[in-house]
Amino acid sequence: MADLVGRRSECDAVEKLLSLARFGRSGSLVVRGEAGIGKTALLEHAHQTALASAFRVVPSVGAESETQFAFAGLHQLCAPLLERTGTLPEPQRTALGVAFGLHGGAAPDRFLVGLAVLNLLAEVAEEQPLLCLVDDAQWLDEASAQVLAFVARRVGAERLALVFGVRDSDDGDRLPFAGLPELGLERLGASDARVLLNAAVRTPLDEGVRERILAEAGGNPLALLELPRNMRSPYLAGGFELPDALSVPRRLEEGFRRRSASLPPQTQLLLLVAASEPTGDVALLWRAAAHLGLAREVATPAEVTGLLEIDVRVRFRHPLVRSAVYQAATLPDRRRAHGALAEATDPQADPDRRAWHRAQAVFGADEEVAEGLERSAERARARGGVAAAAAFLQRAAELSPEPAARARRALDGGHAKHESGATEAALALLAVAAAGPLDALKRARLELLRAQIGFHLTRDSDVPGRLLDAAKMLAPLDTALSRETYLHALDAAVINGGDDATHIAAAALAAPPAEVPARPVDLLLDGLATTLTGGYTAGAPGLRRAIEAIRDSSYADTGRDRHSDRWLWLAGRSAVAMFDDELLYLLASRNVQLAREAGALATLPTALNLFSITSVLMGELARAGELAAEAAAITQATGGVELRHARVILGAWRGDQAETTALSASTAQDVAYPDGSTDASQAQYAMAVLNNGLGNYAVAQEAAAQACTSREIAISGSSLTEFIEACVRAGQPERATQAME
Structure with missing residues (x-):
C-alpha cells in the first residue's frame, strides 16, 4: 500500500x-x-x-x-x-x-x-x-x-x-x-516522502511545485497523497503557491470539502446524512435516505471519488472527510439530515439517539424536544454517563422556550458539566441559569455551584465563606443539601488552611440537625466538626462511625445512598487519621472505581491522588506512580489546581531527594498553597519522611513539627509518627514520649 x-x-x-x-x-x-x-x-x-x-x-x-x-x-x-x-x-x-x-x-x-x-x-x-x-x-x-x-x-x-x-x-x-x-508514528523522512509523493502524482509535476508540496506536507503521508489531488492543474504545471495559512489537517479538510462540493447535490446530501450519524449503520443510512427521497445510486459518485465506502458499514476515507462534509453544510441541510435520521431511528430500541437527532433537527425552541432530551439525561445518568447527561441538558436548555424551564435545565446541566470536568461549559450554563427566573432553592444551588467551580479552579480564600453562605441560604429550603454544603465549606476551609475551619465547624454544629435516621454524610459532618472544635479524642468515635457508615452504604447491594459516594474522598482521608489501613484501602479504591464509572473528571484526580497515597502506604509504589501520573494528566486536560501531594509523598517514600525537595519547594512558593494548607502540610510531611530515611533527624523533626499543626487530621496524625521517630533518633526521648501520649 x-x-x-x-x-x-x-x-x-x-x-x-x-x-x-x-x-x-x-x-x-x-x-x-x-x-x-x-x-x-x-x-x-x-x-x-x-x-x-x-x-x-x-x-x-x-x-x-x-x-x-x-x-x-x-x-x-x-x-x-x-x-x-x-x-x-x-x-x-x-x-x-x-x-x-x-x-x-x-x-x-x-x-x-x-x-x-x-x-x-x-x-x-x-x-x-x-x-x-x-x-x-x-x-x-x-x-x-x-x-x-x-x-x-x-x-x-x-x-x-x-x-x-x-x-x-x-x-x-x-x-x-x-x-x-x-x-x-513519526513523519516520513525526506526520501520516503518523495517516494510516496511520486506514487501519488500521475501527471508531470514541476520540480519547484514538488519541493513546495514536500515542504508543506512535512512528511505527513495523508498530506502527500491528498495535496496534489486538491491542486489545480496550473499549479501542478508550475504554479507558485500553496495555501500556508492553515495547518496540514485543516488544508486536508479544505481539500476534502472542495471534492465533496463537486459532487451532485443529492450525493452531497447523502454524504451529509452519513456524516451526521457516526455509527456507520448501513440500514439506518438507507432508511434516512429513503425518507429524503434519495435513491441508493446517488452514493456512487462519492464511492468513485474515494470519499465514502458503503459495505457492511459506512466508512469515510478519513475522519477529516466527515468533518469537512458536516462543517461545509448549511444549517438547513444539517437539520434535514438530522430530521431524517430521527425519523429512521427506532424510538423503542434507541430513544436517546433519536432524541439527540430530533434536537439537532428543530429550528428554534421546542419544548417537546427539550423534554425528550431531559428524559434522555435521566437515562444517561442511570447508566453512569454524567457527560452524556450534561450534553442532553445543555441542548435541552437551548431549546427551552420558557425562561424558567431554560434556567432550570441550564442549572442542572451546569452541575453535570462541572461533575464531568467541563468547567468552561459549566460556567456558560451558569450564566444562562443566572438570567432566571430562579426560585430561592435554585438560586442557592447556583451559588453553591459557583463556589464549587471557583474552588476547583483557583482555591480562592473566599470560597469557604461563600460555601458557608450558600449552606445558610439552603438551611430553610433543603436541610439535607444544606448540611452537605456545610461539609463542602468545612472541607474547603481545611484544605485552604487558616482559621476558617474552626469557625465553619462551629456553624455546622449549630445548623439545623439532620433528619432521623441521619445519613452517613450527616454523621461525617458531625464527626469532623466535633473533631475540629473539641479535639481528636472528642471527635474520633463519631468520625469512625461515619466513615464505616459511608463504606457500608457504598458497598450496599440495596438501598445505596449515592450522596455518600460523593464523600468517599473525605471519608478516606479521615480513615488515615483513624490509622485504619484496611478501611482506607476500601474507601480509596471504591472512590476511584465510582468516579471512573460516572466519568466524573472533576473529582477523579483527587480520588486518584488519595488512592496513590494509599498505595504508597501499602508498599505498592509502582501503582502509586501510575495513579499520580494519571491524576496529573487529567487535571492538566480539564483545568483546575495542580495536585502535587501524591507525587511528593511518593518521592519521599522512594527516597528521591531531588524530586521531593523540588516539589516541596515549588509548593512552598506557590500562592495557591499558603502556609497551613493541606498541600503545604503534606509537603512538610513528605520532607519529614524523606529526612528520617536519610538520617537527617533534625531536619525531619522540624518538618514534622510544622506538619503536625495542620487542620487536616490525616496529616497531623501521620506527621506525629514521623516526629516521634525523629525525636527518638535525635536523642530526645522526652519530646518523643510527649508526642506519643
Missing part, C-alpha cells in the same frame, strides 16, 4: 502482535500519531493481515459527536458479537445489557462490564483468533475507553489482539490507554 511507504518496522510490529495472538499469546497495541500520519492505513494493514491469517475482525471507529454517549463506542465494537452473551454469567450479562440500553436497571458496575466484554471476546476467540480494531480511539466516550483499556490490560491466552488508533493533540493523551504498549 502506498500509504505505508516507510512503515516497514511498524508493519512488522503489527504482524508480530497478530502472530503471537494467533498462537495463544494475546496482546494490545496503541498506535499514536498526528492526523494523517498513517494510523488508519496501519490499522487497515492489520485488518488485511488478520483476515489472511484466518482471524475474525471486528472494527470500530470513534466519533467526535459520540463522545457524550456512554458505552456507544463499546456497543459499536461488540454489536456483531452480542449473540454470544448467553454464555456470560448472569451479573455480567445484566451489566452489559444495561450499559448498551438493551434493558433497564441500575447504573452498571464498570468492573462487571469490563469482565463481561473480556469474557465475551475470549469466548469468540475460542472459535478463531479475534482482532479488535478501534480507530480514532481519542473520540471514544469515556466509559467505552475505560472498559476497553481494562480489557487490554487483562488479555492473556485468549488468541485475542486489540489495536487502538489514537490521534495526538494539544488536549493531552487519551488517558485510559496510558501504560499500554505503544507504537508512535
